[in-house]
Amino acid sequence: MSIFDLIRFKNKNSATTAKERxxxxxxxxxxxxxxxxxxxxxLHKELVEVVSKYTDIDKEQIQVExxxxxxxxxxxxxxxxxxxxxxx
Amino acid sequence: xxxxxxxxxxxxxxxxxxxxxxAAIGAELARRGHKTVVVDFDVGLRNxxxxxxxxxxxxxxxxxxVNDEATLSQALIKDxxxxxxxxxPASQTRNKDALTQEGVERIIDALKAEFKFxxxxxxxxxxxxxLMALYFAEEAIIVTNPEVSSVRxxxxxxxxxxxxxxxxxxxxxxxxxxxITRYSPDRVKRGEMLSIxxxxxxxxxxxxxxxxxxxxxxxASNQGVPVTLNDESDARVSYRNAVSKLLxxxxxxxxxxxxxxxxxxxxxxxxxxxxx
Numbered sequence: 001m002s003i004f005d006l007i008r009f010k011n012k013n014s015a016t017t018a019k020e021r022x023x024x025x026x027x028x029x030x031x032x033x034x035x036x037x038x039x040x041x042x043l044h045k046e047l048v049e050v051v052s053k054y055t056d057i058d059k060e061q062i063q064v065e066x067x068x069x070x071x072x073x074x075x076x077x078x079x080x081x082x083x084x085x086x087x088x
Numbered sequence: 089x090x091x092x093x094x095x096x097x098x099x100x101x102x103x104x105x106x107x108x109x110x111a112a113i114g115a116e117l118a119r120r121g122h123k124t125v126v127v128d129f130d131v132g133l134r135n136x137x138x139x140x141x142x143x144x145x146x147x148x149x150x151x152x153x154v155n156d157e158a159t160l161s162q163a164l165i166k167d168x169x170x171x172x173x174x175x176x177p178a179s180q181t182r183n184k185d186a187l188t189q190e191g192v193e194r195i196i197d198a199l200k201a202e203f204k205f206x207x208x209x210x211x212x213x214x215x216x217x218x219l220m221a222l223y224f225a226e227e228a229i230i231v232t233n234p235e236v237s238s239v240r241x242x243x244x245x246x247x248x249x250x251x252x253x254x255x256x257x258x259x260x261x262x263x264x265x266x267x268i269t270r271y272s273p274d275r276v277k278r279g280e281m282l283s284i285x286x287x288x289x290x291x292x293x294x295x296x297x298x299x300x301x302x303x304x305x306x307x308a309s310n311q312g313v314p315v316t317l318n319d320e321s322d323a324r325v326s327y328r329n330a331v332s333k334l335l336x337x338x339x340x341x342x343x344x345x346x347x348x349x350x351x352x353x354x355x356x357x358x359x360x361x362x363x364x
Contacts, residue, residue, distance in 0.1 A: 013279035018236050019286045026243045026290055033247045 040066060047077070055081055092200040095207050096225035098249075100241030102212030104233045105269040108305055108315065110209035111139045112327040113229070113334070115314035118173035120331070122204045125164065127195075128178035129221035130211035131186060137177045140167070141312025151179035154191030160198050169317055174203070184217035196224045214248050223254050227263040229296060229334075233270045234282040242266075242291055265296035267330060272301045273346040284343060297330025299323055300344040 044064045051057050063078040097110045107130075114126035128136035131151060137143040142165050148158035153176075160176075167173035176199075179186065199206045210221035222228060228249050232242040249262045256262065268287060275281035288295060299305075304321030308314065316327045322344065332338035 015276070015279045015282050015286065018282050019290070022236055022239050022282075022286075022290050025240055029240070029243060030247065033251070 040064060047079075051079060057082060092203055093205055093227065094196060094200070094225050095205065095227045095229060096210055096222045097207060097229045097231060098210040098218065098222055098245050099212065099231040099238070100214060100218075100245035100248075101233075101238045104231050104238050105299070105305075106212075106231050107135050107139050107209055108309065109229065109231050109267060109269065109299075109327070110136060110207050111314040112316045112323075113331055114205070114207045115140075115167070115170060115173055116316040116328055116331040117205050117207075117335075118167070118170040119317065120335075121172060123172045123202070124205040124207065125174040125176055125199055125203045126207045126209060127176045127199070128209050129187070129217055130209065131178045131217055132180065132183045133211065134178035134180050136175060136209050137165075138312060139309050140175050140314065142167070142175060142177075143312070146177045149177045149179040150195065151182045151186045153195055154186065154188065160195065169313075184211070184215065184220075187216060187220040189220065189223065192220050193224065214245065218245075219248070219252055222249055222262075223252070225249075225253060225262055226255065227265065229265045229267050230291070230293060231267050231269055232287060232291070234268060234272075234276070234287060235270075236282075239282065239287055239290055246291065246293065264293050265334065266291060266293040267296045267299065269299040270301045271298050271344060273344050277346050295341045296333050297326055297341055298343055299326045299330070 044062065047064065048057075048059045048062050051062060052059070057079070061080040063076075065076045065078070067074045067076060097106050097113070099106050107128075110126050114124050118124040126136060126140065128134050128150065130136070134149075137146050145165050148163040150163065152158040153160050153163045163176055165175045165177065167175065176195075196206065208221045208225060211217040222245075230242050230245060232238050246264060249264065250256050253262050266288070268284060271284075272281055276283045284295070284298060300322050302321060302323035304318065304323040305315055308318040308323075311318070315321070315323050316331070318324060326342070326344065329338065329342050333341060
């Protein structure tokens with residue numbers, strides 16, 4: 001640490017820099033975590049309608065999940081049908 | 089016990105003081121008369137036994153119990169100092185894939201019947217071991233150093249708690265507490281370190297306690313004694329205050345003060361220390 005560093009230190013507070021950098025990186029991180037396309041609730045609603053047209057299904061039994069895996073996303077549909085006796 | 093509480097000590101980042109804090113908080117809860125177990129989830133890299141000073145008494149571990157190779161009571165180690173304190177060590181020879189959700193749930197449920205507090209020491213990262221440690225937690229202690237990478241990782245683990253925990257999947261929320269460790273009031277005063285306000289502004293999590301950077305922490309782990317059961321020290325005071333807050337017996341968090349003395353000389357010492 002030179003004498004110049006000591007002088008510069010007075011002007012530029014490193015804790016302030018840390019805070020500013022963190023605020024940016026954290027807000028970016030949070031927006032990535034909450035990434036969910038707008039169509040997902042609609043898709044879910046329409047799926048429930050279509051499936052319940054043909055089967056007597058509880059709408060809780062249809063799950064739609066989008067998972068981000070690096071470069072691509074996986075849309076996972078999970079539909080639990082009632083027992084085969086009820087399908088006829 | 090039907091009012092048992094499962095608390096995970098987590099951070100995302102490694103080396104910030106999760107194991108030290110688990111030992112200190114668990115031991116202090118026990119010292120105050122609450123039947124407590126500290127559980128090591130760091131399968132393959134166990135260390136809670138060392139910090140607790142019972143490394144030579146480990147015979148069976150968490151994974152042995154998951155695999156029905158030992159009973160829970162065979163694997164639990166009773167602390168020799170505090171009658172209310174127990175430790176469940178992690179396996180050193182297995183890896184984290186040995187932790188199944190069903191197995192962990194079975195053990196947590198069994199512990200809930202025996203203990204008031206179940207303190208889960210999470211491994212670093214956000215992979216299987218860390219996810220299993222936090223999955224069944226009702227409360228979380230987020231250990232954070234006043235340093236950029238630790239704060240960022242804490243924010244990440246808060247996101248994981250909000251999406252991957254059992255409570256989150258049930259549409260509920262894990263109660264989160266922020267524990268700031270390795271805090272140096274002198275450096276904050278000089279503008280060299282993030283302040284408590286800075287960290288809280290970014291993480292927006294209720295503060296549980298502030299543990300100052302302290303020689304007492306290394307000294308305690310050297311001896312295998314939890315900081316709260318060791319000799320009087322600044323860190324011991326801070327951890328005990330944090331436990332009072334956790335128990336709802338105190339509402340304020342005490343901020344460690346700057347060191348007193350002749351500032352000019354102190355700076356010279358620090359100057360020399362940093363250039364080495």
